[in-house]
Amino acid sequence: MVANFDLSLSELERLLAGFLVGTQGVELGERLMDLDDLPAACREDVRRATASGRAWTAWSTQYGPIVAWGDYNIQGSKQLNGYLLFVEWWSVPGGHHSLWCYCDPKRPAEWTIGRGRHGVAP
Numbered sequence: 001m002v003a004n005f006d007l008s009l010s011e012l013e014r015l016l017a018g019f020l021v022g023t024q025g026v027e028l029g030e031r032l033m034d035l036d037d038l039p040a041a042c043r044e045d046v047r048r049a050t051a052s053g054r055a056w057t058a059w060s061t062q063y064g065p066i067v068a069w070g071d072y073n074i075q076g077s078k079q080l081n082g083y084l085l086f087v088e089w090w091s092v093p094g095g096h097h098s099l100w101c102y103c104d105p106k107r108p109a110e111w112t113i114g115r116g117r118h119g120v121a122p
Helices: 009-024 040-051 074-080
Strands: 055-061 064-072 083-091 095-103 111-113
Touching: 009 055, 009 064, 009 083, 009 095, 009 111, 040 055, 040 064, 040 083, 040 095, 074 083, 074 095
Parallel strands: none
Antiparallel strands: 055 064, 064 083, 083 095, 095 111
């Protein structure tokens, strides 16, 4: 079976939620849909992501709000036969982080982190 690499924004949002669960060890509570519900420290980053058409997702967790946004690399995804993203996230108390990572389409909460050929941020 060949994976579909042409993902919609909602599919990318689900991948980002899987990233948060799989890499940050959080339990997602209520989804935060309004920018005004996000911590002030990350609102401008999310506004820029939204303005550029990037997917984002935000949730309440047992540690406080967590937000993720990312750039999907379709060409790299096809080469790896997995979903390749440059993910940025903001959490309490960690603040802002970013990295390249990928996951198997069948395991959206199990991510591999690394630079490889795709190590330069978009």
